[in-house]
Amino acid sequence: MLNCVFRSQGADVAAANTRCRVRRRVFSTAALTASGTAGAAFNFNFPEPVTPIARETLHIHNEFMLIITILFVVVFAIMIYSMIKHRKSVGHQPAKFTGPTGKMQWFWALVPFGILLFIDFVLMGIPAVNAIITMEDTQTRADMVLKVTGMQWKWQYEYPGTDVKFISTMATPRDQIANAEAKGEHYLLEVDKPVVLPVGKKVRILLTSTDVIHTWWVPQFGVKRDAIPGFLRETWVLIEKPGIYRGQCAELCGKDHGFMPVVVHAVPEPEYLAWLEQKKAEAKAAAGGADRAWSRDELMAAGKDVYDKQCVACHQANGQGLPPAFPALAGSKIVTGPLLGADGRIIKDSHVDRVVNGKAGTAMQAFRNSLSDVELAAVITYERNSFGNKVGDMIQPAQIKALR
Amino acid sequence: MSIATTHPVEHAADHHPSGLLRWLTTTNHKDIGTMYMIFSLIMFFVGGLMILAVRAELFQPGLQLMKPEFFNQLIGVHALVMIFAALMPAATGFANWMIPLMIGAPDMALPRLNNWGFWLLPPAAILLTLPFTLALLGIGDGAIATGWTFYAPLSVQGGMGVDFAILAVHILGISSIMGSINIIVTIFNMRAPGMTMMKLPLFAWGWLITAFLLIATLPVLAGAVTMLLTDRHFGTHFFDAAGGGDPILFQHLFWFFGHPEVYILLLPVWGLMPHVLSTFCRKPTYGYKAQVYSFVAIGLLSVVVWAHHFFTAGMPVPALIYFMFSTMAISLPLAVLFFCWIATMWKGSMTFETPMLFAVGFIVLFGIAGLTGLILADVAADAQYHHSYFVVAHFHYALFAGGIMGVMTGVYYWLPKWTGHMYSEKLGKLHFWLTVVSFNLTFIPQFFLGLAGMPRRIPDYALQFAEFNAISTVGAFILGLSQLIFAWNIWTCVRGGPKVDSRVWEGAEGLEWELASPPPHHSWETQPVIK
Numbered sequence: 020m021l022n023c024v025f026r027s028q029g030a031d032v033a034a035a036n037t038r039c040r041v042r043r044r045v046f047s048t049a050a051l052t053a054s055g056t057a058g059a060a061f062n063f064n065f066p067e068p069v070t071p072i073a074r075e076t077l078h079i080h081n082e083f084m085l086i087i088t089i090l091f092v093v094v095f096a097i098m099i100y101s102m103i104k105h106r107k108s109v110g111h112q113p114a115k116f117t118g119p120t121g122k123m124q125w126f127w128a129l130v131p132f133g134i135l136l137f138i139d140f141v142l143m144g145i146p147a148v149n150a151i152i153t154m155e156d157t158q159t160r161a162d163m164v165l166k167v168t169g170m171q172w173k174w175q176y177e178y179p180g181t182d183v184k185f186i187s188t189m190a191t192p193r194d195q196i197a198n199a200e201a202k203g204e205h206y207l208l209e210v211d212k213p214v215v216l217p218v219g220k221k222v223r224i225l226l227t228s229t230d231v232i233h234t235w236w237v238p239q240f241g242v243k244r245d246a247i248p249g250f251l252r253e254t255w256v257l258i259e260k261p262g263i264y265r266g267q268c269a270e271l272c273g274k275d276h277g278f279m280p281v282v283v284h285a286v287p288e289p290e291y292l293a294w295l296e297q298k299k300a301e302a303k304a305a306a307g308g309a310d311r312a313w314s315r316d317e318l319m320a321a322g323k324d325v326y327d328k329q330c331v332a333c334h335q336a337n338g339q340g341l342p343p344a345f346p347a348l349a350g351s352k353i354v355t356g357p358l359l360g361a362d363g364r365i366i367k368d369s370h371v372d373r374v375v376n377g378k379a380g381t382a383m384q385a386f387r388n389s390l391s392d393v394e395l396a397a398v399i400t401y402e403r404n405s406f407g408n409k410v411g412d413m414i415q416p417a418q419i420k421a422l423r
Numbered sequence: 424m425s426i427a428t429t430h431p432v433e434h435a436a437d438h439h440p441s442g443l444l445r446w447l448t449t450t451n452h453k454d455i456g457t458m459y460m461i462f463s464l465i466m467f468f469v470g471g472l473m474i475l476a477v478r479a480e481l482f483q484p485g486l487q488l489m490k491p492e493f494f495n496q497l498i499g500v501h502a503l504v505m506i507f508a509a510l511m512p513a514a515t516g517f518a519n520w521m522i523p524l525m526i527g528a529p530d531m532a533l534p535r536l537n538n539w540g541f542w543l544l545p546p547a548a549i550l551l552t553l554p555f556t557l558a559l560l561g562i563g564d565g566a567i568a569t570g571w572t573f574y575a576p577l578s579v580q581g582g583m584g585v586d587f588a589i590l591a592v593h594i595l596g597i598s599s600i601m602g603s604i605n606i607i608v609t610i611f612n613m614r615a616p617g618m619t620m621m622k623l624p625l626f627a628w629g630w631l632i633t634a635f636l637l638i639a640t641l642p643v644l645a646g647a648v649t650m651l652l653t654d655r656h657f658g659t660h661f662f663d664a665a666g667g668g669d670p671i672l673f674q675h676l677f678w679f680f681g682h683p684e685v686y687i688l689l690l691p692v693w694g695l696m697p698h699v700l701s702t703f704c705r706k707p708t709y710g711y712k713a714q715v716y717s718f719v720a721i722g723l724l725s726v727v728v729w730a731h732h733f734f735t736a737g738m739p740v741p742a743l744i745y746f747m748f749s750t751m752a753i754s755l756p757l758a759v760l761f762f763c764w765i766a767t768m769w770k771g772s773m774t775f776e777t778p779m780l781f782a783v784g785f786i787v788l789f790g791i792a793g794l795t796g797l798i799l800a801d802v803a804a805d806a807q808y809h810h811s812y813f814v815v816a817h818f819h820y821a822l823f824a825g826g827i828m829g830v831m832t833g834v835y836y837w838l839p840k841w842t843g844h845m846y847s848e849k850l851g852k853l854h855f856w857l858t859v860v861s862f863n864l865t866f867i868p869q870f871f872l873g874l875a876g877m878p879r880r881i882p883d884y885a886l887q888f889a890e891f892n893a894i895s896t897v898g899a900f901i902l903g904l905s906q907l908i909f910a911w912n913i914w915t916c917v918r919g920g921p922k923v924d925s926r927v928w929e930g931a932e933g934l935e936w937e938l939a940s941p942p943p944h945h946s947w948e949t950q951p952v953i954k
Contacts, residue, residue: 062887080798095790101769105770117710118711132755143797147804151743154802155740197485208885248576249665268878271495278883343582
């Protein structure tokens with residue numbers, strides 16, 4: 020065990036990893052203090068790691084658990100021995116000492132201190148420093164970049180250098196949450212559009228947010244990093260095994276914090292490239308859509324789709340909202356007000372202004388960057404003509420494009 | 424001392440108003456101490472009821488009882504109530520009652536400040552919880568829903584509950600600072616002749632460090648929440664990147680207070696432990712000086728480690744390494760305390776009355792908090808633990824097993840001194856065993872939930888977390904109900920029970936045990952002399 024730890028201090032951590040793997044497996048089983056037979060429903064340790072960082076983290080965790088379990092057992096064994104032997108009921112007479120007397124006692128008082136110093140700064144400290152350096156090295160030999168933007172309460176993924184950009188929202192039906200229908204296998208951990216990443220590639224992940232602080236977390240990747248509005252943070256993953264990996268937002272971000280899953284599809288590179296090509300084509304087609312004239316029915320249908328994904332959490336399916344934090348759209352003065360100014364520009368605090376630019380200091384976010392021209396036009400048209408609102412007008416995607 | 428000769432002790436109690444006015448106007452350290460303890464006990468149940476509602480919601484997957492908005496309000500106000508209105512007042516109540524008795528002083532140095540400090544608490548508690556009631560009447564959208572940490576920009580976005588909480592924190596902070604000033608002045612100026620600083624009881628030492636920490640860090644919290652208030656209402660951009668601010672600045676300011684706060688809650692308890700252990704082991708405290716130096720060391724270290732609360736926010740590698748190692752360094756003075764506690768027990772002549780049971784329970788369970796804290800300090804592993812239930816379990820071992828069980832130790836230890844009656848030992852032991860078993864039943868599953876990947880502060884969870892959550896909820900309800908035994912035991916002890924003599928416990932040593940039980944209304948009118 021000690022061998023293993025010291026070897027990982029070496030420069031080539033990866034090589035040490037391989038050498039120690041066999042021992043480590045024995046080790047981690049021993050460290051599962053509660054049970055070696057983890058059932059499906061009772062996980063007593065981290066989920067299976069699929070990145071180098073997650074493996075390193077699990078290893079460190081197991082090692083530390085073993086160390087603190089030993090400390091706990093030794094220290095409290097001494098205490099319990101004393102509690103059994105040195106009690107009044109067995110006639111033990113109290114000693115009178117108030118501190119170490121003589122060299123031997125000083126020695127025994129300082130030994131635990133020395134052991135702890137060694138554990139803190141050598142046994143635990145050195146592997147920890149190595150892991151930190153690996154963890155924070157996001158740039159060396161990075162193969163690609165993924166940009167993640169947290170927003171209440173969904174994730175936007177962008178593949179810089181391509182036009183591929185999409186929002187991923189939770190796919191679990193609200194009826195399952197309200198216990199009105201049976202819960203599916205991946206209850207709360209399923210999304211409409213998972214992010215797709217190639218296996219075996221080092222992916223540098225840049226994170227930011229449009230509103231409040233979110234945290235992007237996939238337990239099997241061993242990384243967790245905050246998405247902070249106005250700042251970029253970064254981390255990296257190198258997924259070693261194809262599969263579907265699920266996680267959640269980990270920083271309290273408002274009412275639907277619990278309903279903001281992360282789902283990553285890790286696929287072999289050719290499959291990833293094919294997916295990317297398909298997404299690029301979709302993006303191109305969507306961009307083209309802004310140039311043609313849309314009928315009202317088309318906009319209403321597309322608008323409902325957008326509303327049900329982006330708006331429904333706060334403004335509710337019936338448009339009544341959850342006042343006072345989330346105002347009603349039904350009968351709202353803003354929604355039923357004039358569409359655009361006489362000069363064709365956005366009127367301040369109008370419906371279009373709110374949807375496009377959001378409202379600072381509230382949960383109403385700016386959809387300027389997260390929705391396309393078509394989606395913005397559609398959802399604005401939909402809101403003006405639904406929930407009993409009968410403004411009757413519509414806005415064309417081309418108009419939105421011109422306003423940008 | 425001339426007063427002592429003209430007003431005999433047994434008549435002194437006659438000179439205060441009676442009824443409600445007595446409690447409103449009292450400047451007597453024992454009356455004020457009693458009020459602090461009662462207030463703390465009431466708020467302990469208020470905060471407990473909130474979290475039982477939360478645990479009931481988490482019993483099964485799906486939303487059964489409440490909306491997520493209300494869930495978020497309950498978790499945040501639970502924490503604020505437990506920390507600021509239950510644990511801190513309990514510690515201040517102990518200080519008021521015991522420090523003058525222990526150091527041979529007639530009262531606290533600043534009795535009117537003392538009264539004011541207490542009477543600020545009820546309005547603050549009302550401010551914290553009033554938004555719940557207002558929301559029922561259709562005003563506003565309820566209490567603060569950001570968790571107790573007030574993180575911007577979520578708190579900038581929040582409803583008026585945030586403003587209520589900001590003002591409540593201001594008032595609680597003023598109250599704590601006044602209490603701290605009073606304790607420092609009392610300890611420095613009113614010790615009995617011959618009681619040098621290195622003869623000061625350890626409880627007073629623990630509180631002295633706490634008082635300095637409060638004065639050092641509460642103004643930073645007050646500043647942070649004031650900046651938040653101006654961001655919310657007066658157009659400043661301290662925490663808004665769009666205006667040149669930084670949301671992470673808030674986290675730095677908050678945790679500069681927040682981390683020492685942990686030790687503010689724990690130091691009075693660490694101070695109390697040696698007294699209890701020495702009493703029930705019938706053996707003098709081991710390593711008095713070592714414990715004093717450890718208190719000082721922990722106090723100093725506690726203000727330089729704050730950023731370990733947000734490793735995941737991202738910071739430069741040297742900062743990560745510094746905050747990791749400085750945090751780990753706290754384990755050294757803490758280990759000294761554990762060593763001294765166990766060495767005090769070693770070769771003693773132990774009996775296990777309720778206070779001793781709680782003290783031993785405290786040492787073991789707080790040991791788990793310390794050891795899990797050590798691994799949480801590791802930045803790499805913290806990436807997995809952070810924001811997960813692992814952290815929830817860890818800090819409940821620190822603050823329930825460390826803080827609240829420590830307070831219970833003190834209550835059982837000193838209650839006979841305060842009331843002159845012995846509590847029911849049978850109920851006390853029952854309370855102890857139910858508390859310890861149900862506490863572990865509640866929080867051990869949460870360690871595993873965190874490892875399996877369940878984030879904290881979510882009102883609903885994926886199906887793989889269902890079993891542990893159900894167990895945790897069952898534990899929480901037993902834990903909550905067990906506390907009724909505690910309240911009943913205190914109530915019956917105040918009302919009557921077997922009379923105790925001044926020493927109460929066979930092995931008790933110290934000035935406080937020289938006075939009658941209950942002590943006279945004005946204690947130590949003639950100062951004792953320490954040789």
